Amino acid sequence: MAAIRLDGLTKRYGDHVAIDDLDLTVPEGDAFGFLGPNGAGKSTTIDILLDYVRPSEGTATVLGCDAQRDAREIHERIGVLPEGYDLYDRLTGYEHLRLPADLKGINVDADRVLDRIGLSDVDADRPVGTYSTGMCQRLALGMATVGDPELLVLDEPTSGLDPHGISLLKQLITEEVTRGTTVFLSSHGLEHVAATCDRVGIIEDGQLMTVAVIDDHDVSLAALFDRHTSTSLPERENPQSVSGGL
Ligand SMILES: Nc1ncnc2c1ncn2[C@@H]1O[C@H](COP(=O)(O)OP(=O)(O)OP(=O)(O)O)[C@@H](O)[C@H]1O
Incomplete structure (x- = not known):
């Protein structure tokens, strides 16, 4: 079964087409990078x-459930790091880690989550208003993992993270994929996408330009991005290669 399936997905804001007839399938167990300017x-x-957000046309299916009709079930089964998350x-x-646990009706092993995101129990006892930007990002990432979700949706997960935080994020994604979790990761950072994802989809102007497998040969990820979008990227963001552009 596909973890995510988009069929003819279109979103218009007035005359502006933000998503344009998008078809995409992300198989279960994939670490999928969603790239674009x-x-x-x-x-x-x-x-x-x-x-x-509701689509103008088309359908989105998540873990076999309709994204609009079955939103509640989907949210009980997935973990989300949204782009503009709100913390209190x-x-x-600790109280933040209980929020997704309460939503899902489960207990949280807070020490395990804290260990994975590199926050101490002393940190977790402090009000989040005293946290740095990177600590907030780590906590939001930890909240996404509560309940061992079947699908992790991470929107710009490296935002605000220092190198140690990025290393923990990569380790976390690897562990999740090994556990059988599907990871859907949106990022500007090619370096991090290449290091953690099996496949990438490149989107521009609401259209899917290509889907490619990441491996050790063939064309570079930056070259693929250059070829399929109007945006060029610095070559230093290209530590790994891809093949199979569709
Ligand atoms: N509420 C809205 N009203 C009008 N236009 C919108 C709205 N939300 C998004 N858009 C437009 O839709 C397009 C896609 O925006 P979106 O935020 O999905 O892009 P993105 O790929 O996530 O960008 P970024 O990498 O900058 O976060 C943009 O042109 C944006 O201006």
């Missing part, structure tokens, strides 16, 4: 998957 439509696509200044890290 600013304004390409990445967040809008994710917002439709999460039923934060007065609540502690």
Whole structure:
């Protein structure tokens, strides 16, 4: 079964077409990178998957459920790091970890989550209003993992993370994929996408330009991005190669 399936997905804001007849299938167990320049439509696509935004046309299916009709079930089965997440200044890290657990009706092994995201129990006892940007990002990432979700949706997960945080993120994604979780990751950072994803889809102007497998040969990821979008990327963001552009 596909973890994510988009059929003819279209989103218009007035005359502006943000998502244009998008077809995409992400198989279960994939680590899928969703790449594209600013304004390409990445967040809008994710917002439709999460039923934060309704499509103008087409359908989005998540874990076999209709993204609009079955949104509640989907949210119980997935973990989400949204782009513009909200944390509560007065609540502690521990209290934040209980929020997704309460939503899913489960207990949370907070120490395990904290260990994975590199926050201490002292940090977790403090109000989040005292956290740095990177600590907030780590906590939001940890919240996404609560309940061992079947699908992790990560919108710009490296945002605000230092190298150690990025290393923990990569390790977390590897562990999740090994566990059988599907990871759908939106990012501007090719380096991090290449290091953690099996396949990438490149989107521009709301259209899927290509889907490619990441491996050690054939054309470079940056070259693929250059070929399929009007945006060029610095070559230093290209540590790995891809093949199989469709
Ligand atoms: N609420 C809205 N009203 C009008 N236009 C919108 C709205 N939300 C998004 N758009 C437009 O839809 C297009 C896609 O935006 P989206 O945020 O999905 O892009 P993105 O790929 O996530 O960009 P970024 O990488 O900059 O976050 C953009 O042209 C944006 O201006």
